[in-house]
Amino acid sequence: MRFAVISFPGSNCDRDLYYAIVDSLGEQADLISYTSTDLSKYDTILIPGGFSYGDYLRSGAIAKFAPAMKSVKAFAASGRPVIGICNGFQILTEAGLLPGTLQHNTNISFISEWEPLEVVNNKTPFTNQYQVNQKIKLPIAHGDGNYYCDDDTLKSLKQNHQIVFKYRNNPNGSVDDIAGIVNRKGNVLGMMPHPERATEKILGGQDGLTLFQSILNSIKVRSLS
Numbered sequence: 001m002r003f004a005v006i007s008f009p010g011s012n013c014d015r016d017l018y019y020a021i022v023d024s025l026g027e028q029a030d031l032i033s034y035t036s037t038d039l040s041k042y043d044t045i046l047i048p049g050g051f052s053y054g055d056y057l058r059s060g061a062i063a064k065f066a067p068a069m070k071s072v073k074a075f076a077a078s079g080r081p082v083i084g085i086c087n088g089f090q091i092l093t094e095a096g097l098l099p100g101t102l103q104h105n106t107n108i109s110f111i112s113e114w115e116p117l118e119v120v121n122n123k124t125p126f127t128n129q130y131q132v133n134q135k136i137k138l139p140i141a142h143g144d145g146n147y148y149c150d151d152d153t154l155k156s157l158k159q160n161h162q163i164v165f166k167y168r169n170n171p172n173g174s175v176d177d178i179a180g181i182v183n184r185k186g187n188v189l190g191m192m193p194h195p196e197r198a199t200e201k202i203l204g205g206q207d208g209l210t211l212f213q214s215i216l217n218s219i220k221v222r223s224l225s
């Protein structure tokens with residue numbers, strides 16, 4: 001299984017993701033540049049956290065124009081898994097691959113802490129190894145994590161079971177306590193918490209490793225069918 005981690009100017013969680021895949025999960029990964037356009041040898045694309053282009057204009061607003069993003073869109077359209085974590089989630093909403101947007105946290109502060117979450121939907125390629133309603137704990141580290149969408153979008157997110165993770169103690173003002181969503185097809189995930197920072201006990205918890213194991217499982221199941 002081969003994962004691509006796309007580094008943008010200002011990404012700072014790309015190495016954490018690489019480490020999580022190679023050392024914690026035991027699979028192959030490449031750190032690739034935002035200028036790369038050939039994603040053909042990868043099974044999953046990971047868009048890491050950080051401050052791409054210094055968060056100028058809005059978080060993720062400039063990264064959406066990076067050459068790699070055209071290929072990410074084609075990759076997503078083919079039904080293969082794409083994950084955006086934190087700034088990666090912001091990039092995916094800006095690129096139109098996920099609905100809604102990420103606003104400043106309601107307290108206008110950068111929040112860095114471990115956060116209790118609930119797995120709302122375990123029928124996705126990213127969560128199939130969790131139990132439904134499982135309580136987990138992952139770190140967050142963001143200033144713009146306040147997920148917003150209009151009422152119609154929220155209604156359709158609920159109807160299509162696109163809400164995947166919820167905060168149990170909403171830290172940033174996100175509508176409906178949303179911490180992570182998938183697209184309608186279910187193959188693109190965006191989430192503000194950092195699973196890559198919770199893949200070993202020594203890091204404070206392993207609840208993030210289950211997410212990467214879920215992807216492995218879904219790719220294996222797909223290749224058998």
Ligand SMILES: NC(=O)CC[C@H](N)C(=O)O
Nearest residue numbers: 049050086087142143144
């Ligand atoms: N850890 C991150 O990815 C930070 C995301 C983002 N730039 C913010 O502060 O909101």
